[in-house]
Amino acid sequence: MQRIKQLVRPDTQALNWKAALPVLGLALAALAGCTSTAPVNPFAAMPDNDTTSPIAKFNTCAKPVYPADALAAKVEGTVTLGMLVKADGKVREAIVRKTSGNGSLDETARAAIAKCSFQPGTVNGAPKEQWTEVQYVWTTS
Numbered sequence: 001m002q003r004i005k006q007l008v009r010p011d012t013q014a015l016n017w018k019a020a021l022p023v024l025g026l027a028l029a030a031l032a033g034c035t036s037t038a039p040v041n042p043f044a045a046m047p048d049n050d051t052t053s054p055i056a057k058f059n060t061c062a063k064p065v066y067p068a069d070a071l072a073a074k075v076e077g078t079v080t081l082g083m084l085v086k087a088d089g090k091v092r093e094a095i096v097r098k099t100s101g102n103g104s105l106d107e108t109a110r111a112a113i114a115k116c117s118f119q120p121g122t123v124n125g126a127p128k129e130q131w132t133e134v135q136y137v138w139t140t141s
Contacts, residue, residue: 049123049124050122050123050124050125051121051122051123051124052121053121053130053132054089054118054119054120054121054130054132055119055132056083056113056116056118056132056134057089057116057118057119058116060116060117061112061113061115061116061117062112062115063112064108064111064112064113064136065108065112066108066140067104067105067108069104070102070104070105070138071140074140075101075102075105075138075140076100076138076139076140077099077100077101077102077105077137077138078098078100078135078136078137078138079096079098079099079105079106079109079110079135079136079138080096080097080098080133080134080135081094081095081096081097081109081110081113081133081134081135081136082094082095082096082097082131082132082133083113083114083118083131083132083133083134084129084130085118085120085121085130085131085132086120086129087120087127087128087129088120088127089117089118089119089120089127090117090118091113091114091115091116091118092129094110094111094113094114095110096110097133100138102138109136109138113134113136118132
């Protein structure tokens with residue numbers, strides 16, 4: 001008799017479990033479809049690149065002159081400059097990427113180092129226009 005009652009009126013917990021079976025079947029089917037595809041290697045289509053960054057030739061330019069107002073106030077700091085170096089080693093563009101905290105120090109360093117020549121960066125041995133970073137440290141001592 002008990003068995004007949006269970007068949008006619010199953011418990012709610014048993015119903016919830018049975019309702020989950022189709023969902024589990026769909027999930028397993030979706031996972032099986034994903035595993036049959038081959039993994040993609042994002043670097044497979046990229047050629048091997050031998051890249052070098054531009055290097056400043058500091059003997060080709062004058063040292064930046066400490067701005068008088070900053071020197072009098074004994075202002076110090078480090079400025080990080082971004083330099084776009086052409087394939088011929090000349091600077092196309094110079095920007096301040098991180099300030100020293102003093103605008104006159106930043107601009108003086110940017111203007112002076114932009115006049116430097118660079119050993120151009122290369123890609124697979126050929127000179128190529130590239131960005132590089134240069135830091136200039138201002139100290140009063």
